[in-house]
Amino acid sequence: MNFDRIYMALLHYPVYNKTGEVVASSITNHDLHDLARLNATFGLAGYFIVCPLELQRKLAGRLIQHWLTGPGAEQNWTRKEAFQRASVVAELAEVKNAVREQTGQGPKLVATTARGAGGQIGYRALRDKMDQEAGQSWLILFGTGWGLTREFLDQEADYLLKPILGSGDYNHLSVRSASAIILDRLFAIDRTAD
């Protein structure tokens, strides 16, 4: 697996809200931190926070700068290190461009969802693909709110990962929990050991 070519992004648009409307969601402080730490733990090439709301992006940028170069950098090096590969941008096109600039190639997009559907790819199958196509750039997409819209998934995703299933009907993990599980299933080096 070529981790230098694998990126992740947290999308705040287009996602559903609780009542099924398509909205831009607000940026959550704990999402910034937890996903940046996941990106650092699994050694991925970069983490993009994507939000069309300018004020939200400014706030997220200030939070990240606090930990990178502000008082936080002295206070907690684990946050500084986690945020070193984090960027805040307005839309997905910017992420694709950034990956293309950094790797010389546009990424294949892997989307995630809590809803089962036909044609979804399993974790082992995707790992095998990523191993086989080590020269390829990849971008894993996570949605906030009640998940990325069907239209977006249909139009943008090269692959759609199978949802995480528990033992019952409850199927409402936070994006922090879901992204942790998904990245672990795809990228943990000790997965097969035991």
Add this chain to the structure above:
Amino acid sequence: MNFDRIYMALLHYPVYNKTGEVVASSITNHDLHDLARLNATFGLAGYFIVCPLELQRKLAGRLIQHWLTGPGAEQNWTRKEAFQRASVVAELAEVKNAVREQTGQGPKLVATTARGAGGQIGYRALRDKMDQEAGQSWLILFGTGWGLTREFLDQEADYLLKPILGSGDYNHLSVRSASAIILDRLFAIDRTAD
């Protein structure tokens, strides 16, 4: 796996702070929600928030009641359902007693840590044990702050799980991410499918 006999607890004492002192940590709103959702997703029997600080327990209790019986119950049923098996208590002894009352048997304690050490058990090995000893009660312990103290782990844990390893040296996941990964590795029903 007998999920009716498997419990989880989030411990706010005794844990290290950043400088290595042993402290009682504050309760974090996102921990309450994310771990309650994990508990519901994987169908475990109960989730205990353990904190010796009385004011913190009162605050957590009020937050949970808001989603169980307050205005939140109408507003978001996924939070209501997640919190139905959550309890806030002062110390680990209360958790053990509650499990003993509910299952007729004190639990075996499985602790988690980010630090590698000798004698730790792997995920597959623990799953096998839990499958074989299906009549046994189990309690999975997660620590806040910079992790459960060595003394506590030595004295209390029947088993200590191996830490989660990424591809590099960075080893600072949030307890929200770590608990998601650990529960998935132990309890996901589709783990072996792909």
